[in-house]
Amino acid sequence: MESPSPAPEHVRILTVCTGNICRSPVAERLLQAGLDQVLPGGFVVASAGTRAMVGDPMQPPSADIVRTFGGNPQEFAARQLTGKILRGVDLVLTMTSGHRGEVLQLDASLLKRTFTIREFARMLDVLDERDPAPQGPAGDPLAANTAFWRGLPARAAAVRHLSLPADSSENDIIDPYRRGPETYRQMEDELAPAIVSILRHARLNAPS
Template identity: 60%
Template sequence: MESPSIVRILTVCTGNICRSPVAERALQAGLDAVRAGTFQVQSAGTYAMTGSPIHLPCARIIETYGGRSGGFAARQLTPGMLRGTDLILTMTSTHRSEVVRMDPSVLKRAFTIREFARMLTVLEERDSRPAPETDLVGWWRTLPARAAGVRHLALASDAADNDVADPYGLAPEAYQRMEDELAPAVLAIVRFAHRTAPAEV
């Protein structure tokens, strides 16, 4: 039986070999540095290349950010994966719509990763109080609702700024674009986690 004392995060893209694995492994590495064993980050694809490893250019990006690229097999997104997930971070607004269509109950805890990062920046500016020492997991489970409450203050000037472009099968410049769009969001989430985590005693 899975432990209830873990914050479960799911990242979602299309094939689950490029964008969402980069988000998964980079976030996991960063959040492990905040509080090891508290966060579990996994990924899946809406049209996954099931069983495939992480695409090699993306594996290199993961390693740049301190993550592990090995031991990965792409997974098809299922309703069961959404149940019990505390936070769903999609790579595009279209992916978010597909997730919500699959399970409407996740509406208030599903975001594109770039919009969620902007919301955390707003939350941090409005309330700098750290998470309670005794219930970091519970505090993170309420975070999606608090983030949604400031969505109107974190709107993108261009809807495309919510999305991370798919580089699969394209030139090296496309992978650089993906990194340029995705990495700041990952780093913003990890930075927020560091700044709000209570000091361990």
């Protein structure tokens, strides 16, 4: 009798910022909430910081943003980015180009799977414009979804030249740590559209 095939793995996404208390926790919790609606159990989103305030909860204004968009900010604790955390991750979404460089210093094998979140979102927007009504991957939903997302970084990178910003600073999310409410609003204004684009692409390409 043949042994059963192993259960398909979920898609593993990691968001990265500096302290892991302002930007990347918002991205983590809102992506997780949205992706859970697309395919329950299909994704695990986590976060870490390049110079993390280890053990700290997310900052209250960030928690407020998470609640506003329907996510759960509870039971969060900042953690330091390490090579071990990066192992086996399918997609790394950083808050700035500098963070991307720090990820690649830890694990150069992630070169083709690491993007700033705004850059990645623009690439997905281009893909969606090219094929506004794609047919989602067929077959076992979890396996089909995982295969789709593991191939997505290469498809996104192929349209990078069509999604370049006017200014490279548009790849980055502002750091609001120890700054006023207006800086948190700017962070939200920069981050929320990127998350919306990623979730829209996930919905359009949900397993059929």
